[in-house]
Amino acid sequence: MSPDASPDPYDDPVRFGQRVQIYRNRRGMTREQLAGLLGHHESWVKKVESGKLKVPRLPELFRIAEALRVRHLNDLVGEIGGEPEIGLFTGPGHARLPAVRAAIDAFPFTADREAPSTAYLRAALDAAWAARHQSPNHREVLGDLLPGLIRDAQLAVRQADTGAERRTAQALLSEVYSLTQFFVAYQPDAALLWRVAERGMVAAQESEDLHAIGIAAWLSAQAHRDSGPGHFDAADAVTTEALRLLEPGLEEAPLKVRAIVGALTFEAGYTAARRMESGTAWGWWDRADRIAQRLPADYFHPVTSFGRAVMGAHGVTVAVELRNGSESSRQADRAEAGAIRSRPRRARHRIEQARAYYLDGQYVTALATLEQAHEAAPETVRYNGYARRIVLEEAEARSPERRQRASRLALDIGMLAA
Structure with missing residues (x-):
């Protein structure tokens, strides 16, 4: 050369x-x-x-x-012997991802049909949220529904005749983007996730709807936090600003607004736990729990799953992120998974319990808990990096029983070819 x-x-x-x-x-x-x-x-x-x-x-x-x-x-x-990449925190690309991406990216300037009514869109969204929570494979369900929902909501905004109609349509569009974020998360297209999160926030602000703004902020804070410690300040800023907007007059606010304030309050604690700030993290958890206890006993927020039943799961997450093995397992033992109505959220809780037991050296219990997560919602386990990491580590355990159990799980969640 x-x-x-x-x-x-x-x-x-x-x-x-x-x-x-x-x-x-x-x-x-x-x-x-x-x-x-x-x-x-x-x-x-x-x-x-x-x-x-x-x-x-x-x-x-x-x-x-x-x-x-x-x-x-x-x-x-680096590349090892030309072997394919091993994904850790990004799940496999869903077969419906291209169709959802195409609907997000499309901005038709003309319309050949009339937009559905906002009442129809509201009912369709409610049905989509219910289907997500009830399904063991929610991306399969959402992948079919989202392209049509996205186009309908975009059309409703463009064809709104009055300012009030446009704000209502923007709130619905923002919620459609929120639903989309659940589908896109942990798939191999980080840029698409950020486009969805940002468009959801813009639509929410245009709507001037407090509940829509709260949901968009909740998801935006998660996206920032999951981007790593360098983005924790941005996550805190989104959460703090949203709480400043929503907390005044909280006692008289609708249930759904009070619930989103509770969910945002916990998010502040989650980020503090990721910073390893124990006292701050548990302080935010306590504040969120006080909000949850003032909600009806069976209340379940349709987007965030916030309510009394989820606070035990949140306690496990805080302890795990603080890397406290004994406290993690104590929280995991006391948290009741069966009370969580959403199958994907229940599976996520089981994964957090498995992380807690693994951190505490209870490896067999961790694997058993991952099996319970798989039973609740196989797709949630398949897309979760923490679950896959435990399975891969246990596949190299000295104990033959643990290796075999981990290998079965690896096959069940599609990590290996059968």
Whole structure:
């Protein structure tokens, strides 16, 4: 090669330790913070990043990937022998994703039909939310419904005759985007997720509907937080601003607005737990629980699942994110999954319980709990990175029984070919 030619970037591949350092910096983490999440001393992280330690074994790699929110293991270790990428926190692309993406991306400037009434759209949305909560494979259901719902809601906004009609249609469109975000989440198209979240927020603000704004803020805060520690401030900002708007006059507000305030309050605690701020996290949980206790005993918010029944599940999540093994398992033991009416949310709770038991060293119980999650909603387990990580780690366990059980789960949730 000529000395004047551009060098091949693959002639000097980036080492594992350099990749860890790059992702840590991108997430805004110090070495001390990463070490704390992994249960190591800061000097261990320094040795990994400098190359003084070899690439860790698979279980440790999964823990590093989880802490850094790296979605593909190959992004940490590079391409290994030409093997395909191993996704961690991104699930498989659903067969209906292209159709949903096409509906989101389309902006027809003319219409060859009349928009459905807002009453029809409201009934269709209610039915879609109910179908999502009742289905063991909610993306399959939503993938069929969303293209039509998106087009109908967009059409209703364009054909609104008055300001009031347009605001009502915008609130419905925002809620359609919220429903879409549940379908798009954890699929391999992060840019699409952000388009949906941002359009939902814009439509909600245009509607001036407090409930729609609260839902959009709730989902936006989650999207920011799931992007890593560097985005935690943005998650807090969205949550704080939404609470400032919604909390005045809360006692006289409709049930659904009070519930979304409770859900947002817990989100603040969830982010604090991800920051490892124990007192702050549990303080927000307590505030959310007080709101939940003032709701009817059987109340269930149709979007966030917020209500009394979900607070136990939220307690498990806080303890797990704080990496407190004994407290995590204590919360998991006391949280009643059966009271959660939504099948996907119940499965998500079971996964959080499994994380709690795994953190506490109760590996067999963790696998049994993942089996319960799979029974409630197989698709939720299939798209959940934490569940897949536990299954992959247990597939290498010393115990033959644990390996076999994990291998069966891997087949059941589609991680391996049967």
